[in-house]
Amino acid sequence: MSSILTVVGLGSGNADRLTVGIMKIIQNASTVYVRTKDHPVMSTLEEWHVTLKSFDEIYESYDSFPEVYDTIANLLIQKASEGEAGTEIVYAVPGHPMVAESTVQLLRERCPEYGITLQILGGESFLDEAFTALGFDPIEGFQLLDASGLNHTLIQPQLHTLIGQVYDHFTASEVKLSLMEVYPDDYIVTVGHALGVEGQEDIVHVPLYELDRVEGFGNLSLVYIPRDDNDQLRQRTFARLHEIVDILRSPQGCPWDREQTHTSLRKNLIEETYEVLETIDEDDPEHMQEELGDLLLQILLHSQMEEENGTFNVYDVIQGINDKLIFRHPHVFGDIIANDAESALNNWEKMKAEEKLRKGINPEKASVLDGIPRDLPALMKAYKIQKKAAKVGFDWDHIDGVFAKIEEELVELREAIDQGQTQEEQVLELGDLLFAVSNAARFIHADPEDALSRTNQKFTQRFHFIEEYLQERGRSITEANLEEMEDIWVLAKSQNVNK
Numbered sequence: 001m002s003s004i005l006t007v008v009g010l011g012s013g014n015a016d017r018l019t020v021g022i023m024k025i026i027q028n029a030s031t032v033y034v035r036t037k038d039h040p041v042m043s044t045l046e047e048w049h050v051t052l053k054s055f056d057e058i059y060e061s062y063d064s065f066p067e068v069y070d071t072i073a074n075l076l077i078q079k080a081s082e083g084e085a086g087t088e089i090v091y092a093v094p095g096h097p098m099v100a101e102s103t104v105q106l107l108r109e110r111c112p113e114y115g116i117t118l119q120i121l122g123g124e125s126f127l128d129e130a131f132t133a134l135g136f137d138p139i140e141g142f143q144l145l146d147a148s149g150l151n152h153t154l155i156q157p158q159l160h161t162l163i164g165q166v167y168d169h170f171t172a173s174e175v176k177l178s179l180m181e182v183y184p185d186d187y188i189v190t191v192g193h194a195l196g197v198e199g200q201e202d203i204v205h206v207p208l209y210e211l212d213r214v215e216g217f218g219n220l221s222l223v224y225i226p227r228d229d230n231d232q233l234r235q236r237t238f239a240r241l242h243e244i245v246d247i248l249r250s251p252q253g254c255p256w257d258r259e260q261t262h263t264s265l266r267k268n269l270i271e272e273t274y275e276v277l278e279t280i281d282e283d284d285p286e287h288m289q290e291e292l293g294d295l296l297l298q299i300l301l302h303s304q305m306e307e308e309n310g311t312f313n314v315y316d317v318i319q320g321i322n323d324k325l326i327f328r329h330p331h332v333f334g335d336i337i338a339n340d341a342e343s344a345l346n347n348w349e350k351m352k353a354e355e356k357l358r359k360g361i362n363p364e365k366a367s368v369l370d371g372i373p374r375d376l377p378a379l380m381k382a383y384k385i386q387k388k389a390a391k392v393g394f395d396w397d398h399i400d401g402v403f404a405k406i407e408e409e410l411v412e413l414r415e416a417i418d419q420g421q422t423q424e425e426q427v428l429e430l431g432d433l434l435f436a437v438s439n440a441a442r443f444i445h446a447d448p449e450d451a452l453s454r455t456n457q458k459f460t461q462r463f464h465f466i467e468e469y470l471q472e473r474g475r476s477i478t479e480a481n482l483e484e485m486e487d488i489w490v491l492a493k494s495q496n497v498n499k
Helices: 020-028 042-047 065-082 102-114 126-134 169-180 208-213 238-249 255-259 266-282 285-309 314-327 341-358 378-391 399-418 423-443 448-472 482-494
Strands: 004-009 032-034 052-054 088-093 117-121 142-146 160-164 188-193 202-207 221-225
Touching: 004 020, 004 065, 004 102, 020 088, 020 117, 042 052, 065 088, 065 102, 088 102, 102 117, 126 160, 126 188, 126 221, 169 208, 169 221, 188 208, 202 208, 238 255, 238 285, 266 285, 266 448, 285 314, 314 341, 378 423, 378 448, 399 423, 423 448, 448 482
Parallel strands: 004 088, 004 117, 032 052, 032 088, 142 160
Antiparallel strands: 160 221, 188 202, 188 221
């Protein structure tokens, strides 16, 4: 049987707040192990002639706090394992043992494995002093965050927020940057040093941008932001967007939004997608930001309609894509290796096939061409069809075969026109030609949709050049003949207009 390991809390820094029980345990212990002597109560313990053994030197031996805490926990377990049965080893930590104390959490996990009896006696934590000194009631909504692992996604302005472990100016700077993702730069925040410690307590109110300029950060420092129900503080959150769309679709919302259906918004989804593509072509980040927002709204609206039907909501959509991305990237989230884009793509395809099996889809009964969206633009769809067919060997060995097919289809189109065949027959021959040209794009690893888009843009710019050229000379394009326009077109080419 091992020793008993007793963990006690030293409180927020005022020795007068120690409980009678904790005082007795400390005074009766032969040795008290302390995580750090950097705590105001240490002077009182020395007055009581308590023998102290600190782990401060361990902090200097390791590069990270997790390594320090792991080492301290292991040393305490070793002491308890080596001690005589029934003897008590006392370990004292700042504040309350169960509040922001990693070593205690490690002991709770490991002591049962070694048969060590672990006793934890609470004490006043810095939270008790914060509630009093800062004057707020946590029942109104409260969150405690760790400065060392702070992320702006954790911050909820509608809750009172305490950020502990703000040890130094560097940590304060990191906290400031995270808070600036949510709050205005001049938002007033509170810094508390040594709350409850007589002669050391200091409370400072500063605009957020000055947070890391405050003096006195140390082991007993925290940052406080009072709860704020101002919706503007939530404007950067996805939850607020979901809430707004819900309001728009509600009986008290917008009549137009309430009337929309999946079908009525179908064209909007397509239009917004193409507007995003236009910003990509124009390399216009500011416009892209706006258009991506419009596209995201379409996703929210369609998801909201299904939420109203009770089928799914936008958070189900998010979970679905998160699960899919993790599952299809075993080389990132698993132990499979992918050293290049091709092997990563192969992993993606393998996991897609695995997904189908899990859904009960028999790959032997599925068509090679399954999975191509019905309503894709025709040129893009042709490219995808050919790409899938090529994967199973239905393809030319060389691009020369594609060129021969293009020439063949061009001849057939000429014949259909020269022979006066019906328009339907001519259209079919034209489609065959376009389909063959799409195959050429695949052989040179080019997206035919993108290639045609670039040509459209080039033609538009050069045609604008013709219009502007004539306007500068006091003429309209309707007044110019074809020969004149072709000459100006050649001039545009020579000046590399949108080349």
